[in-house]
Amino acid sequence: MNADVSTRIEKDLLGLREVPTQFYYGIQTLRAIENFDLSASKLAQFPNLIKSLAMVKMACAKANQSLQKLDQHKYEAIEYACSRLIHGEFHQQFPLDMIQGGAGTSTNMNANEVIANIGLEYLGHAKGEYQYLHPNNDVNMSQSTNDVYPTAIRLGLLLSLDDLHAPFRRLIDSLRVKGQEFSHVLKMGRTQLQDAVPMTLGQEFNAFAATLEKDLAKLSSIPYSTLNYMNLGGTAIGTGINTEASYTSLAVTALSKISQKDIQSAPDLIEATSDMGDFVLLSGLLKCTATKLSKIANDLRLLSSGPRAGIQEINLQPRQPGSSIMPGKVNPVIPEALNLACFQIIANDLAVTLAAEAGQLQLNAMEPLIAFKLLESIELLGKALAMFQTHCVEHITANEEYCKAQVENSIGIITALNPYLGYETTTRIAKTANQTGASVLELVRQEHLITDDVLTKILTVENMVQPSSNTMQEKLIA
Structure with a gap:
């Protein structure tokens, strides 16, 4: 310890340590900082988890006070x-690595120590004077890391999913707007990268919106069927x-009131302490959404390929020069970045799955990785959705005449x-x-198989991209 730094002496199971007076965390957090320096992701970077820890501690204190x-x-x-x-203060006092051994004990003690030392100052005492307010005896009363964490x-996931809803909804709405804007633009649909049958560009964008609508509905329902x-x-x-x-009833009721969430007590607390199935389910939904988004990004990159030697049906807004050697080249960097974010979310799902499987008997010691990867995936997904909507989807334009020419020149039109x-x-x-x-x-x-008048009617947008009645077919044939 630097001799110029003011310190206080704290004691734990392993002995005495000097803790800088400026820190609100204590000896157990200090040991964890030294033990776990594995990633660049620290607890302070996930404010919803810190807020949730504080809400849980407040609810437990309320139950103990009532008793x-x-x-x-x-x-x-x-x-x-x-x-x-809860109001966002002191979050810098949570410097722990998100990847940590001990099943989250270090995170729980970080919260206990910070809360105790803030509370001590409120009571007029110095940090570390735990005889007046103790991290374990008072802040952690009636608790274990294994239920608090x-x-x-x-709860942190519930709060984070709330934050995810708005960017998700805005992207879907932007895709719907494009669906309406491009509703008259006839183009070729493709299967296996080959010409198939005509459709409108609007139908293509509405399909993007529809597939994301399903995932938003699932992510909106999971909080109040499992996570709560x-x-x-x-x-x-x-x-x-x-x-x-x-105690349990009092604490859960208090937590519901503090968080303004419909918190319920698990039917079997032993099962709920060891089972990670709900986290695997949420991770799977996030992976599903990432997979769909990555496919949409791929489609937009294909549709905008060119600008003269590709499919070139749509134009993406130029965001930055695309090459250090090829003048005039502009790359689809926003869809590419969306791909990369989605790949990370998909990879995180594997980490969650492996961590969930690795629990033994009555506890899963791998929960810190589950928390880290789920919170990271939700945060990354929210940022990617916002980036994609504001920097890409909103600015897409159609090459309408080119799309029409491609349809008229396509073999696929024969299906109609x-x-x-x-x-x-x-x-x-x-x-x-x-x-x-x-x-x-x-x-x-050339073969006079159909008159120009009938052919024109067959090839109208309305008849090309939706089912036609038997009466219409019979009338045209006649």
Whole structure:
């Protein structure tokens, strides 16, 4: 320790340590900082988890105060400290690496020590004077890391999913706007990268919106079907040792009020302490969304490829020069960045799955990685959605005339003529068109198979991109 730094002496199971007076965390957090320096991601970077820890500590203190196990002065000090954390203060006092051994004990003690020292100052005492407000005896009363930490993770995920809703909704709405804007733009649909049948560009963008709508609905429903069931009150392994009979109900009720969430007590606290299935389910949904978004990014990169030697049906807004050697080149950097973010979310799902599987008996010691990767995925997804919407989707334009020309020159247009000419005739015309380079429409006109008037009606946007009635087909054939 630097001799010029003012310190206080703290004691734990392993002995005495000097802790810089300026820090609100204490000896156990200091040891964890020294033990775990594994990633650049620190607890302070995930404010929803810190806020959730504070909400849980406040709820537990309220339950203990109601049971007359915690005196009024200590309760007020804990409530004051937790309130300040909930409002975003002192988050820099949570410097722990998100990847840590000990099943989250270091994170729980970080919270206990910070809350105790903020509370001590509120009571008029110096940091570290734990005889007046103790991190374990008072702040952690009736608790274990094994129920506090999973509860805080679940609540932190609920808060983070709330934050995800708005950018998700805005992207879907932007895709719907483009669907309406491009509703009249006829283009070729493609299967297996080959010309298929005509569609509108608007239908393509509406399909993007529709697939994301389904995922938003699933992510909006999961919080109140799985994540809101907490093991708070189960303490060490779910049996509730060191609590009173009414403690769990009081703590859960208080947490619901503080968080303004519908928090429920898990039906089986032992099961809820060891099982990570809900986290795997959420991770799977995030992976599903990332997979869909990455596919949309791929499609936009293909549709905008060119600008003269590719598909070139749409234009993406130029965001930056694309090459240090090729003048004039502009790359689709926003869809590319979305791809990369999605790949990370997909990879995080594997980490969550492996960590969930690695638990033994009554506890899963790998929960810190589960918390880290889920919170990271939600935060990354929210930022990627916002970037994609504001820097890409909003500015997409269509090459309408080029799309129309591609349709008219495509072999795929023959499918629209199949009900009127029959499969044998249309197959022959498609083969001739491929061999000669002539367009399907030219060949049909040359053979006088359909009059120009009927052909024009068949090839209207309305008849090309949606089912037509038998009456319409019979009328055109007649």
